[in-house]
Amino acid sequence: xxxxxxxxxxxxxxxxxxxxxxxxxxxxxxxxxxxxxxxxxxxxxxxxxxxxxxxxxxxxxxxxxxxxxxxxxxxxxxxxxxxxxxxxxxxxxxxxxxxxxxxxxxxxxxxxxxxxxxxxxxxxxxxxxxxxxxxxxxxxxxxxxxxxxxxxxxxxxxxxxxxxxxxxxxxxxxxxxxxxxxxxxxxxxxxxxxxxxxxxxxxxxxxxxxxxxxxxxxxxxxxxxx
Amino acid sequence: xxxxxxxxxxxxxxxxxxxxxxxxxxxxxxxxxxxxxxxxxxxxxxxxxxxxxxxxxxxxxxxxxxxxxxxxxxxxxxxxxxxxxxxxxxxxxxxxxxxxxxxxxxxxxxxxxxxxxxxxxxxxxxxxxxxxxxxxxxxxxxxxxxxxxxxxxxxxxxxxxxxxxxxxxxxxxxxxxxxxxxxxxxxxxxxxxxxxxxxxxxxxxxxxxxxxxxxxxxxxxxxxxxxxxxxxxxxxxxxxxxxxxxxxxxxxxxxxxxxxxxxxxxxxxxxxxxxxxxxxxxxxxxxxxxxxxxxxxxxxxxxxxxxxxxxxxxxxxxxxxxxxxxxxxxxxxxxxxxxxxxxxxxxxxxxxxxxxxxxxxxxxxxxxxxxxxxxxxxxxxxxxxxxxxxxxxxxxxxxxxxxxxxxxxxxxxxxxxxxxxxxxxxxxxxxxxxxxxxxxxxxxxxxxxxxxxxxxxxxxxxxxxxxxxxxxxxxxxxxxxxxxxxxxxxxxxxxxxxxxxxxxxxxxxxxxxxxxxxxxxxxxxxxxxxxxxxxxxxxxxxxxxxxxxxxxxxxxxxxxxxxxxxxxxxxxxxxxxxxxxxxxxxxxxxxxxxxxxxxxxxxxxxxxxxxxxxxxxxxxxxxxxxxxxxxxxxxxxxxxxxxxxxxxxxxxxxxxxxxxxxxxxxxxxxxxxxxxxxxxxxxxxxxxxxxxxxxxxxxxxxxxxxxxxxxxxxxxxxxxxxxxxxxxxxx
Numbered sequence: 001x002x003x004x005x006x007x008x009x010x011x012x013x014x015x016x017x018x019x020x021x022x023x024x025x026x027x028x029x030x031x032x033x034x035x036x037x038x039x040x041x042x043x044x045x046x047x048x049x050x051x052x053x054x055x056x057x058x059x060x061x062x063x064x065x066x067x068x069x070x071x072x073x074x075x076x077x078x079x080x081x082x083x084x085x086x087x088x089x090x091x092x093x094x095x096x097x098x099x100x101x102x103x104x105x106x107x108x109x110x111x112x113x114x115x116x117x118x119x120x121x122x123x124x125x126x127x128x129x130x131x132x133x134x135x136x137x138x139x140x141x142x143x144x145x146x147x148x149x150x151x152x153x154x155x156x157x158x159x160x161x162x163x164x165x166x167x168x169x170x171x172x173x174x175x176x177x178x179x180x181x182x183x184x185x186x187x188x189x190x191x192x193x194x195x196x197x198x199x200x201x202x203x204x205x206x207x208x209x210x211x212x213x214x215x216x217x218x219x220x221x222x223x224x225x226x
Numbered sequence: 227x228x229x230x231x232x233x234x235x236x237x238x239x240x241x242x243x244x245x246x247x248x249x250x251x252x253x254x255x256x257x258x259x260x261x262x263x264x265x266x267x268x269x270x271x272x273x274x275x276x277x278x279x280x281x282x283x284x285x286x287x288x289x290x291x292x293x294x295x296x297x298x299x300x301x302x303x304x305x306x307x308x309x310x311x312x313x314x315x316x317x318x319x320x321x322x323x324x325x326x327x328x329x330x331x332x333x334x335x336x337x338x339x340x341x342x343x344x345x346x347x348x349x350x351x352x353x354x355x356x357x358x359x360x361x362x363x364x365x366x367x368x369x370x371x372x373x374x375x376x377x378x379x380x381x382x383x384x385x386x387x388x389x390x391x392x393x394x395x396x397x398x399x400x401x402x403x404x405x406x407x408x409x410x411x412x413x414x415x416x417x418x419x420x421x422x423x424x425x426x427x428x429x430x431x432x433x434x435x436x437x438x439x440x441x442x443x444x445x446x447x448x449x450x451x452x453x454x455x456x457x458x459x460x461x462x463x464x465x466x467x468x469x470x471x472x473x474x475x476x477x478x479x480x481x482x483x484x485x486x487x488x489x490x491x492x493x494x495x496x497x498x499x500x501x502x503x504x505x506x507x508x509x510x511x512x513x514x515x516x517x518x519x520x521x522x523x524x525x526x527x528x529x530x531x532x533x534x535x536x537x538x539x540x541x542x543x544x545x546x547x548x549x550x551x552x553x554x555x556x557x558x559x560x561x562x563x564x565x566x567x568x569x570x571x572x573x574x575x576x577x578x579x580x581x582x583x584x585x586x587x588x589x590x591x592x593x594x595x596x597x598x599x600x601x602x603x604x605x606x607x608x609x610x611x612x613x614x615x616x617x618x619x620x621x622x623x624x625x626x627x628x629x630x631x632x633x634x635x636x637x638x639x640x641x642x643x644x645x646x647x648x649x650x651x652x653x654x655x656x657x658x659x660x661x662x663x664x665x666x667x668x669x670x671x672x673x674x675x676x677x678x679x680x681x682x683x684x685x686x687x688x689x690x691x692x693x694x695x696x697x698x699x700x701x702x703x704x705x706x707x708x709x710x711x712x713x714x715x716x717x718x719x720x721x722x723x724x725x726x727x728x729x730x731x732x733x734x735x736x737x738x739x740x741x742x743x744x745x746x747x748x749x750x751x752x753x754x755x756x757x758x759x760x761x762x763x764x765x766x767x768x769x770x771x772x773x774x775x776x777x778x779x780x781x782x783x784x785x786x787x788x789x790x791x792x793x794x795x796x797x798x799x800x801x802x803x804x805x806x807x808x809x810x811x812x813x814x815x816x817x818x819x820x821x822x823x824x825x826x827x828x829x830x831x832x833x834x835x836x837x838x839x840x841x842x843x844x845x846x847x848x849x850x851x852x853x854x855x856x857x858x859x860x861x862x863x864x865x866x867x868x869x870x871x872x873x874x875x876x877x878x879x880x881x882x883x884x885x886x887x888x889x890x891x892x893x894x895x896x897x898x899x900x901x902x903x904x905x906x907x908x909x910x911x912x913x914x915x916x917x918x919x920x921x922x923x924x925x926x927x928x929x930x931x932x933x934x935x936x937x938x939x940x941x942x943x944x945x946x947x948x949x950x951x952x953x954x955x956x957x
Contacts, residue, residue: 012383016651050383110644111646139380211649
């Protein structure tokens, strides 16, 4: 399976993602933001970081970058596009995903382990994961998901909520909301479920010596789903 | 152009006799640009004029040392072809004036020092000191500094893996922000700042030069007064995004063979970087300032030379490699300009709009810079306190424990490190809050441990002992995670060196550091000195911060501090004499801050540490934590809270009372967790090695108990310990 990780100036989780994808069997290549074409891929990943310094708004300049048209074309043709953290922000900036990511409710950067509840398994990203609650890691300043009431109704009706923040038992209530995200949303799909944007970093949880191993479950499922 | 005279020289921070020396050396009056260059090179921050003669005494050698002090950072061998480049540096003065930018650019500056040498930064650490928690500025300064450190490090994508935070009223008017970075480099591909060869192109890369930070280094060499807010324009403004690009571009250029020497533009910007490169290479340098990329219009040669705009580098390239290099910087959207060449004149010559605007022999600026043998007084060892039975009569262990666990200097600091990305790069195997941060050496079985320590209370009570103690504490932190201690970097924060007492504190702390680092083979390979941490005649307590690193040859053998399993035994390695003077207990419970700090016995220190490593290598230790501030009971509590397990403490032996035993801050001690089946073997080994140990207790239940004197639940102590700082910051 072939994957491509896009490097924007300011991306800083590109290497971590590369390591994770390769560890679970992807044949991964790195693609520079100034390129026009993306080599043939089964999966495109927009990694975390601070693309273009996140100046103006997180992900906004990356959303207008040279490579992004190819990403949009690939996504619109049904290709799998995964955006983690800054990648999620970029996906909302391109309108491939609805809503926006605002600054965290308590105005601080947050770096810690969190639990997320998988809300929809009828898609390639979570299909064969046996657990319902994963322990993942967040590290962001703008992860507070927000959208209009109409958009919320539509993403709920279409099963587009992918993961929500919760406790280790899966209670996704306000008490377990680290950043103020609407409905505890940590990640969403597009309507067709081929695009996933999420704030937590599975690539940081692929080894018992790191923060944990639930990220491994994510990548194992992903490679198997092809 | 401004006429230069003695008055103007004094306004530049030069002393009258220093100005006279400049005129004598030049045999003429300097023009304003030249005066600016002299003032930048001769200030305390850049010239080390008060400290140089004492720093020479530091222990800087060892078979592990590839590069000691004197370069952008120190370099040590970590076996195979790998080396670690690391250094700690202060950004105290700017952080007090403008906490966010001051702290952010401190982090940016130290990272540049490390990647200038060809290393990719793999971990950041910091040591931050603030005034009393009741001081009106403390909250905002803390908030700003933490945001600044996070804002810069998080954006670059280098994990902040450990740190230290202290509160003490002596920092009310002068906070300390010391930032440390570790980088990984192939030991055959290290880059140095020494220029070589004549007529080699001198290249400017990175951000454009603006008017920010002019006289930053001079500001950092002065004491503060009421008008300190007016100094805001001397604080630089950081742009971590540009630094990230600069990092990647430099590493890409370094993969080739075009660089002769490279130096970042830090304190005193273009002035010190160009002079340092030429001075080390025994060369001259000619710079055409017209070619320096400027952010603002009509910048004068004086401003260009003194700007401390961030994210800039100076490179001496091999001839003919300009285009190859330019391509890389174009790719990363960074400025690239050929601004001069090396010469054999041994002068720095500055050209601006086709006119020569300055010419100074480099020797005058570097080697001939002033060096002072400042007067200093030796500190006496204070007399020991004699506590009586009455002092302890009405005290309860549980109340003392709760009070100390919520002491600002003991309480949990998660509010701080949750704001630092500590897991990016995917190699952080021990996060902040342990004995040391640990990161794997990417793609290998090795890992590097790192920690920063300071003990201003001890250094204040007796600088010589304090200096030794900080080094030992750093060494213990390495041992506690199972790492072999390798080397240290020191950031020496002191008051006004023109005062004999402060100078004495500096001299004796350095002596203490030297003695301990020599004995422990834990050499100093880099560092910096920050003097004049003084406001309106009030100086800080002497605060040397020691950043230590250690090597784990197999990361899977790393040791952590949280209690593991019920039924396992706890031992205290090292002797407990019950030293309460200068302890948190004495200050917090007995309201007594007199007396000597705990004594350092280097022989025991080394023996105890080596025996722990020996036990670890034999897989006999489940958990380890060094006993530091607050003594045994605080150490146990932290281990219990982290592991969510209780401890039954055994009756203490010996003559000391239970308060002295549990809260005394004797040095050279560790608490280790041992499986019952290994206990006999461990005791045998310790006895054979003549290591003193006490059987402290056994892990059980969810309480800490000590006979009928103490029963306290882990949940209760956890709550107070965890929430103190969070609540303080909300209020």
